[in-house]
Amino acid sequence: xxxxxVIDFVNTVCTLQYRKLDFEEFAASAISVYQMEALETxxxxxxxxxxxxxxEGNRPIVIExxxxxxxxxxxxxxxxxxxxxxxxxxxxxxxxxxxxxxHGVSSRSIPKA
Numbered sequence: 001x002x003x004x005x006v007i008d009f010v011n012t013v014c015t016l017q018y019r020k021l022d023f024e025e026f027a028a029s030a031i032s033v034y035q036m037e038a039l040e041t042x043x044x045x046x047x048x049x050x051x052x053x054x055x056e057g058n059r060p061i062v063i064e065x066x067x068x069x070x071x072x073x074x075x076x077x078x079x080x081x082x083x084x085x086x087x088x089x090x091x092x093x094x095x096x097x098x099x100x101x102x103h104g105v106s107s108r109s110i111p112k113a
Contacts, residue, residue: 060092
């Protein structure tokens with residue numbers, strides 16, 4: 001892991017506070033999406049991760065399903081949290097939106113000209 005990624009990783013893990021991680025969770029959190037993209041099997045991994053949240057098997061993820069899997073309670077304003085990734089037409093998360101979510105790409109992360 002590059003030194004520049006160490007601080008990002010530590011900050012990510014610190015947000016868990018006192019929650020314990022098992023080895024798989026630790027390993028998954030230490031791997032960057034960008035490192036995964038270098039693998040030939042990147043799209044298979046991304047699709048498998050997407051399918052974990054796609055409970056109905058109908059492709060777009062209903063954000064309530066995603067929130068349930070992430071352990072977010074009803075007090076979390078999902079549309080506000082996920083507004084940069086969900087489709088505005090139906091309020092669902094497509095595979096492309098899921099990939100952007102993994103990368104952390106949002107309109108708030110793009111510098112203004």
